[in-house]
Amino acid sequence: MGRLAIISDLHMDINHLTPVHFQQIANHLKQQQVDHLHLAGDIANKKERALSVVDFFQRQGLSVTFHWGNHEMIDLAEDEIEGFTHPSFLNFHTYPLSDTHVLLGVNGWYDYQYSDLTNEKDILRLKQLFWYDRMIHRQGTDPAISHEINRRLREVLTTIPTDKQVILSTHFVPQSAFIVRQTGKYARWNHLNAFLGSPDFGAVLADFPQVQDVVFGHTHRRFAPKCIAGAWYHCRPFGYYYEWEMTRRFVKERQLTDSFQPTKIRGLLRQHDDDFAAYKQAHLIEELEQGITYIDY
Numbered sequence: 001m002g003r004l005a006i007i008s009d010l011h012m013d014i015n016h017l018t019p020v021h022f023q024q025i026a027n028h029l030k031q032q033q034v035d036h037l038h039l040a041g042d043i044a045n046k047k048e049r050a051l052s053v054v055d056f057f058q059r060q061g062l063s064v065t066f067h068w069g070n071h072e073m074i075d076l077a078e079d080e081i082e083g084f085t086h087p088s089f090l091n092f093h094t095y096p097l098s099d100t101h102v103l104l105g106v107n108g109w110y111d112y113q114y115s116d117l118t119n120e121k122d123i124l125r126l127k128q129l130f131w132y133d134r135m136i137h138r139q140g141t142d143p144a145i146s147h148e149i150n151r152r153l154r155e156v157l158t159t160i161p162t163d164k165q166v167i168l169s170t171h172f173v174p175q176s177a178f179i180v181r182q183t184g185k186y187a188r189w190n191h192l193n194a195f196l197g198s199p200d201f202g203a204v205l206a207d208f209p210q211v212q213d214v215v216f217g218h219t220h221r222r223f224a225p226k227c228i229a230g231a232w233y234h235c236r237p238f239g240y241y242y243e244w245e246m247t248r249r250f251v252k253e254r255q256l257t258d259s260f261q262p263t264k265i266r267g268l269l270r271q272h273d274d275d276f277a278a279y280k281q282a283h284l285i286e287e288l289e290q291g292i293t294y295i296d297y
């Protein structure tokens with residue numbers, strides 16, 4: 001028996017995570033008897049920062065692998081996005097967890113199918129105006145890139161022996177069951193679902209019964225596990241500090257505002273910087289436990 005831990009959306013720079021915080025996390029993972037740690041993208045906004053996190057955990061004696069999310073991609077060329085040369089990088093590669101289980105990592109991408117917009121020009125205009133990924137320079141259209149990734153996914157899964165149980169990690173959303181549809185004044189957010197993932201990715205997985213668990217993030221929303229086509233899907237991203245349950249408690253306990261709106265809370269927190277920093281250090285592991293996936297194998 002072994003234990004795998006997967007963390008997506010760590011966002012070390014946005015969340016102002018320091019070596020002290022990482023030491024807390026490493027100590028906790030050891031206490032939880034984790035045999036292998038996988039970082040499922042959006043570790044940091046830059047490649048070198050992301051690699052420094054991987055290196056930190058490895059120097060703590062942990063076995064670590066990773067793949068990219070969209071946030072690391074802004075300073076990567078296409079060949080680094082899909083074929084980064086690092087011994088711990090998993091994109092269309094497997095890591096043997098045991099004689100019976102393998103971990104397969106795939107960055108993933110999106111094809112606009114989750115959006116309620118149907119005109120591709122409108123979607124691209126929206127991307128250039130509002131979406132972080134406008135800074136990423138990829139070779140090909142988003143639907144074409146996603147289609148090729150899904151083709152490669154099928155190809156790789158075909159090569160894995162059927163007596164192996166597959167735990168798959170990706171960054172982007174592979175099932176529509178994890179797409180939130182807004183109503184009323186928030187309905188415009190449904191347009192941005194274009195950039196969350198691809199249902200065709202999940203359709204490929206449904207054809208391979210040896211896929212036991214699928215772990216992903218990117219949504220910055222946490223869901224209870226769902227069993228879809230025989231596989232368990234886990235979405236528990238760590239997310240941004242101003243979205244955390246811990247941050248909600250901090251604001252509520254100090255009666256700092258009557259309503260908690262994550263996108264507007266950053267300025268308020270800056271006014272209580274030292275207090276929030278101490279609170280974060282005291283409660284970080286509680287938040288981590290809500291934003292991590294453990295799988296025993």
